[in-house]
Amino acid sequence: MTGKKMTSPLQTAEKMLESAVREPRDLTRYLHYLSTAHAEGLPLLVTPLEAAINWSRANSIWPLTFGIACCAIEMMAVGASRFDLDRFGAGAFRPTPRQADLMIVAGTVTHKMAPRVKRLFDQMPEPKFVMAMGACTIGGGPYCKHGYHVVKGLDRLLPVDVYVPGCPPRPEALIDALLWLQNKISKSHRLTDRYWRKDMWKQFMFWKSEPRE
Amino acid sequence: MGMTSDLTQTLPREDSLKTEELLINMGPQHPSTHGVLRLVVRTDGEIVRESWPQIGFLHRCFEKIAESLNYAQVVPYTDRMDYLASMNNALAFCLGVEKLGGIEVPERAAYLRVIAAELNRIASHLVSFGTYALDLGAFTPFLYAFREREYILAILEKMSGGRLLYHYPRIGGVARDMSAEMIQDTRAFLKIMRKAWPEYNTLLSENQIFVKRTANVGAVSREQAIAWGFTGPCLRGSGVPFDLRKMHPYSLYERFDFEIPVGEGLKGTVGDCWDRYWVRMVEIMECCKIIEQALDGLPDGPVTAKVPRALKLPKGEVYVPCENPRGELGYYIISDGGAKALRVKARGPSFCNLSITNALCRDILLADVVAVLGSIDIVLGEVDR
Amino acid sequence: MNAQEIHARLKDRFGDGIGEWTAPEAGDPFILVAPTYLREVCKFLRDEADLRFDYLRLISAVDWTDRLSSAYHLYSYEHHHGVTLRVDLLRAAPRVGSVADVWPAADWHEREAYDMMGIVYEGHPALKRILLPDDWAGYPLRKDYKAPEEYNGVSNR
Numbered sequence: 164m165t166g167k168k169m170t171s172p173l174q175t176a177e178k179m180l181e182s183a184v185r186e187p188r189d190l191t192r193y194l195h196y197l198s199t200a201h202a203e204g205l206p207l208l209v210t211p212l213e214a215a216i217n218w219s220r221a222n223s224i225w226p227l228t229f230g231i232a233c234c235a236i237e238m239m240a241v242g243a244s245r246f247d248l249d250r251f252g253a254g255a256f257r258p259t260p261r262q263a264d265l266m267i268v269a270g271t272v273t274h275k276m277a278p279r280v281k282r283l284f285d286q287m288p289e290p291k292f293v294m295a296m297g298a299c300t301i302g303g304g305p306y307c308k309h310g311y312h313v314v315k316g317l318d319r320l321l322p323v324d325v326y327v328p329g330c331p332p333r334p335e336a337l338i339d340a341l342l343w344l345q346n347k348i349s350k351s352h353r354l355t356d357r358y359w360r361k362d363m364w365k366q367f368m369f370w371k372s373e374p375r376e
Numbered sequence: 377m378g379m380t381s382d383l384t385q386t387l388p389r390e391d392s393l394k395t396e397e398l399l400i401n402m403g404p405q406h407p408s409t410h411g412v413l414r415l416v417v418r419t420d421g422e423i424v425r426e427s428w429p430q431i432g433f434l435h436r437c438f439e440k441i442a443e444s445l446n447y448a449q450v451v452p453y454t455d456r457m458d459y460l461a462s463m464n465n466a467l468a469f470c471l472g473v474e475k476l477g478g479i480e481v482p483e484r485a486a487y488l489r490v491i492a493a494e495l496n497r498i499a500s501h502l503v504s505f506g507t508y509a510l511d512l513g514a515f516t517p518f519l520y521a522f523r524e525r526e527y528i529l530a531i532l533e534k535m536s537g538g539r540l541l542y543h544y545p546r547i548g549g550v551a552r553d554m555s556a557e558m559i560q561d562t563r564a565f566l567k568i569m570r571k572a573w574p575e576y577n578t579l580l581s582e583n584q585i586f587v588k589r590t591a592n593v594g595a596v597s598r599e600q601a602i603a604w605g606f607t608g609p610c611l612r613g614s615g616v617p618f619d620l621r622k623m624h625p626y627s628l629y630e631r632f633d634f635e636i637p638v639g640e641g642l643k644g645t646v647g648d649c650w651d652r653y654w655v656r657m658v659e660i661m662e663c664c665k666i667i668e669q670a671l672d673g674l675p676d677g678p679v680t681a682k683v684p685r686a687l688k689l690p691k692g693e694v695y696v697p698c699e700n701p702r703g704e705l706g707y708y709i710i711s712d713g714g715a716k717a718l719r720v721k722a723r724g725p726s727f728c729n730l731s732i733t734n735a736l737c738r739d740i741l742l743a744d745v746v747a748v749l750g751s752i753d754i755v756l757g758e759v760d761r
Numbered sequence: 762m763n764a765q766e767i768h769a770r771l772k773d774r775f776g777d778g779i780g781e782w783t784a785p786e787a788g789d790p791f792i793l794v795a796p797t798y799l800r801e802v803c804k805f806l807r808d809e810a811d812l813r814f815d816y817l818r819l820i821s822a823v824d825w826t827d828r829l830s831s832a833y834h835l836y837s838y839e840h841h842h843g844v845t846l847r848v849d850l851l852r853a854a855p856r857v858g859s860v861a862d863v864w865p866a867a868d869w870h871e872r873e874a875y876d877m878m879g880i881v882y883e884g885h886p887a888l889k890r891i892l893l894p895d896d897w898a899g900y901p902l903r904k905d906y907k908a909p910e911e912y913n914g915v916s917n918r
Contacts, residue, residue, distance in 0.1 A: 228407050232434055232757055233459035235411070236503070236540055240529075243522035258407040274912045275894045276412060276433040279404055305453065309441045311901055311908035311917065312893065319915050331540050432892035439877070440901055476788045602815050602838060605866030618838060692788030695834055695845065697818070708821050708834065711788075719902075721821040723834075731869040760892055 213354040220264070220290065221348040222252040224341070227263035229283065231270025234297035237331040238269045246334035253341055260286040265344070267337075268321075271299035271306060272314045284321050290353060294340055295323045298330045305330065397425065400742075404433045408511040408746045411756030415733070417745065424745055427737040429730055434760040442720035447473050447687050448547055450720065454707075455541040457722060458758040460503050461701045463489075463496040463532075466545040468698035471626055472707045473547050476694040477687065484677040485549035486628040491562070491670045492535065492544055493627075494663040498569065499528045500701035501656045501663075508653060508750040509580055512589055517580050524572055527565045534558050547687065549680025559671055566664050573661060581657060590653060591644030594736055594748035601647065604735070605728035608703030609659065610752055613639035613652035620699040632669045634662045649751035656701075656753070688715050702726050702753055724758035764790045767812065767844050775802060791832070791845040799848055800858045806835060806844070807863055813839045817860070820870035822878035824904050829855045831880055850880060859885040877902040 197210050226248075230238055241248045248254050257263040260283045272280055284293065295317040298304035303315035317323055324347065327340040398419050404412040412433035418426045438457060442450045454469045455462035467489055474481060481489075506521030529539045535558055536542035536551060544551050580586050596606065601614035611618060619636045621629040637658035639651030689711040697706035703725025710719040729752050737745050762770075771779045771792060779802075780793025794802050806814040814835040821832045833846040848857055859882035861867045871882040872891040879900035882888055890897065899906055911917050 227405075229405055231412050232436075233456055233540060236459060239503075239507075240522060240526075240539075243526075244519045245523070245526050260405075270412075271434065271436055273433060273435055274915065274917075275435065276404060277915055278913065279433075283405055305456070306436050306441070309444045310437045311440065311906075312435050312437050314915055315917070333539065432890075432894070435892040437901065443902075478787070603865050605817060605864070616838060623841060690787040692785050693791065693845075694788040695819070704818070706819065706834075708819060708832070710823060718825075719821070719823045721819065721823075723819045727869065727873075728866060731866065735865070 210355070213352065214349075216354060217349045217351060221345040223255075224251075224253045224265045224292070224344070224348075225255045225257050225263050226253055226265045226267050227260050227283070227287070228256045228258050229266055229268060231268065231272065231276065232297075232299070234269035234299075234331040237334055238267060238296065238337065241334040241337050246338060248338070248341070251338070251341055251345070260284075261288065263287055264290065265292045265294060267294045267296050268300050268317050269296040269331075271297075271304065272317055272320065273312050274314060275312070277314050277320055280317075281320055290348075292324045292344060292348075293317070293321050294325050294327060294344065296327045296337060296340070297332060298328060301326050301328060395420065402745075408749070410507065410511075410749065410754050413730075413749075413754070413756055413759070415745070415749075417737070417742065419742060422741050422743075424737050424740055424742055427734055427745060429733045431727075431730070431756070431759050434756045436757075436761065438722060438761040439720055442717055444716065446715045447689070447717065450717070451546065452541070452543045454722075455543055456757060457724065457761055458700060458702065458705070458726070458755050459540060460500040460755055461496050462541050463492040463544060464698060464700045465705060466543065467493055467627065468696060468700070468705050469707050469709075470545045470547050471698065472694050472696040472709045473687075473689065475696055476692055476709060476711060477547075477689045479548050479681055479683060481549055481627070481681055482677045482679065483628065483675045484553075485679045485681075487670050487674050488550045488554055488679060489545050489627050490629065490632070491554070491667055492532070492542070492550070494667045494670070495528050495532060495562070497701045498660050498663045499525050499532075501660050502528075504656055504701075504750075504753045505576065505580070505653075508753070509586070511746050511750045512586065514580065514583075514586070517576065520572070520576065520579065524569060527561075527568060531558060531561050531565060534561070546680060548683035549678070551680075553679045554674075559674075562667065562671060566668060569660070569664055573657075576657065581654065587643050587650060589743070589747055590649035590751065593644075593649045593740065593744045594751060595645040595648040596732065596736065597647055600732070600735075604732040606703070606732065607725050607728065608700065609655040610652050610703065610729050612637060613655045613751075614647035615639055620697055620704060624697070626696070626698060629666075631673070632666045634665050637662065649747050652751040652753075659701075686715050688713065689717075697723070700725055702755065702758065703729060705758075722758075722761055724761055726752075726754040726756075726758040727761075730754050730759055762811070762840065762842050764792070764844055767842075768792050770809075770812070771802060771805075774805060778802065789845060791847045794846050794848050796848050796850060796857045799846075800860060800863070802846065803833070803860045803863045811840070813837045814844065815839070815864075817864035817866045817870070818843075820860075820867060820874055822874035822880050822902065824878060824902060826904055828852055829878060829880060831855075831857055831874060833860070855880040856883055857881075858883050859888075861885050876900075879903065 295301055300317040306313040307315050325340045325344050327336055329336050400417050402415040404414045414430040416428045417424050438453055441453055451466050454465045458465050502521040502525045506518035509517035533539050536544040596614045598615050601611050617636055617638045637655045639646055643650045691713045693710040695706055695708045697704045706723040708721040709717055712718040768782050775798055778795045778798030806812050814837050816836045818834040818836050823830045829850045829852055831848045836843040871885055874880050875888050876890045876892050
């Protein structure tokens with residue numbers, strides 16, 4: 164802690180507001196995506212399609228009901244009426260992983276639970292995202308030193324997309340993490356990365372054949 | 377239970393169908409198991425023949441941690457055991473340490489502890505009410521319960537700084553004082569709660585579907601309840617008028633006047649799911665009474681006793697039981713004279729209440745298993761510690 | 762009845778099976794019971810009219826470095842009195858009779874004591890691990906326990 168200048172909460176909040184204003188959270192972010200995609204050399208035929216798919220994926224993230232411990236109660240509070248998660252499109256909590264997009268791992272993962280968490284993640288269809296909610300899933304939380312049965316961080320088991328610190332995190336923090344995830348999805352190139360290569364047009368030039376030697 | 381005989385009337389003859397018993401797994405990820413509980417059930421169609429609860433998916437090594445840290449550092453870990461009643465957990469631990477160490481808590485601190493514990497009890501019963509309805513298929517009571525709960529969490533956040541896990545009761549007293557604004561908020565909340573309570577009854581308690589699903593289901597007799605170690609609303613639902621706050625009062629509970637609701641079999645058998653649920657509902661109103669009396673009689677004074685920084689307890693052992701929303705929570709603390717405990721054993725009420733599941737869930741429908749689990753109201757943090 | 766009176770009753774009945782009365786300097790008193798006498802003592806405490814300990818609160822396993830012990834907290838709903846029994850066991854072979862048939866509540870408590878400390882309760886209907894996975898090595902609450910480096914491929918450091 165020595166040598167580190169502590170910023171006041173007000174300064175941090177102002178910085179967060181600035182970055183939020185710079186990164187638009189409405190449909191204009193997809194226009195932003197289109198312009199950057201073109202700059203990266205992606206063809207204009209596919210990018211609006213990808214932008215539309217990203218928009219629909221980001222605004223209808225269906226979480227898995229996977230509350231493990233205390234953070235689950237805050238997750239329930241986020242689903243309730245005051246901090247309504249449904250207004251972000253993420254209110255349809257699915258009990259089965261086969262129909263879920265997002266696994267919010269809310270609570271401490273223990274060694275006994277770890278194979279089941281991995282199994283649930285494997286059962287989710289692509290595209291899938293993982294949110295590590297709470298200090299326990301980030302690095303073991305309060306149990307990181309003396310907990311022999313606690314997995315010290317969810318990323319030892321699964322690839323995590325977004326971490327939410329707190330013990331438990333406030334519902335606003337969970338919503339912020341969801342919006343951050345929506346941003347990440349809106350900027351992703353899943354479709355073009357998978358189905359488009361730079362010289363893909365060549366395979367359609369079938370009337371031009373290479374001279375045989 | 378007379379339900380199975382009704383079913384066998386309509387089933388086709390056994391020799392005309394090839395039937396098999398299924399071994400089904402419920403959990404550890406399941407919407408109705410209140411956390412990471414795994415129930416392996418052997419069913420004959422829809423009828424459960426045997427069920428084996430498997431726990432330990434949330435075992436967070438509380439007892440080992442309590443041996444590795446000093447007493448003041450252990451208090452936040454007690455919060456996380458029963459995370460819905462965190463004030464009561466920390467209170468029980470602090471009482472144990474204070475009893476062994478001969479530390480006297482000032483009166484104002486005792487009253488504040490009572491107010492915090494009772495507010496948390498209401499919040500916990502609201503969650504149990506909301507999630508019980510959710511398990512049985514009704515979503516609206518869940519939203520109603522969380523609406524009132526937000527008021528309580530706002531008050532507790534002002535008092536302690538946290539919404540769910542507070543670290544408010546400390547060894548020797550409480551963390552900080554309650555200001556006039558918080559007292560005003562609490563009184564306003566009591567008015568809101570008293571108006572909302574009849575709404576819950578019209579919504580759920582008298583609802584025919586809810587009554588049909590919970591009355592006469594999972595009835596636990598008085599002798600069974602005592603023998604299996606039931607405590608709290610589950611025990612009172614079975615007709616035993618026992619409450620630690622009345623029989624062995626702690627933290628000045630003897631000064632408050634409140635009733636103990638006992639299950640009487642109003643909708644069916646004594647000790648069925650509806651009775652246990654009803655005991656919790658009536659307890660919400662009794663908690664409001666206690667909070668009002670505590671606010672009216674709040675004495676002046678310090679909020680914490682002088683406790684040495686490196687607290688060393690004398691050699692000895694103590695067991696202090698407290699009345700948690702789920703039952704009797706006790707800490708068995710053994711000290712060998714040092715700054716760290718030799719042994720801390722936490723008696724989680726949900727652990728003991730859950731052990732009856734196999735004996736109780738026999739020859740009932742699979743849907744009734746959900747009703748029984750919800751009425752026992754377990755929290756896995758307390759079961760697994 | 763207070764703890765000293767209960768101790769006197771038990772001493773009358775069981776003689777050598779009960780340890781001497783020692784008033785503790787701080788905290789609650791306990792009654793020391795020999796392992797071979799435990800089941801009879803428990804049945805006596807549950808069935809005697811003026812004792813009627815019908816509620817088993819807790820069974821704890823304690824590691825005293827030189828020995829292990831199993832502590833029983835009992836309570837009576839009829840007479841509103843409580844008592845603590847303690848059974849001292851050898852560290853090398855901690856075995857004591859199970860009281861699961863005296864109080865059904867003891868079932869899970871004894872399984873947990875076995876899981877955490879390794880105390881074997883003879884006559885228990887199904888003594889196996891309850892909180893930790895079935896293939897976990899070691900008894901965590903013992904003072905000489907070292908947590909494993911990894912479990913199932915997941916590092917534990």
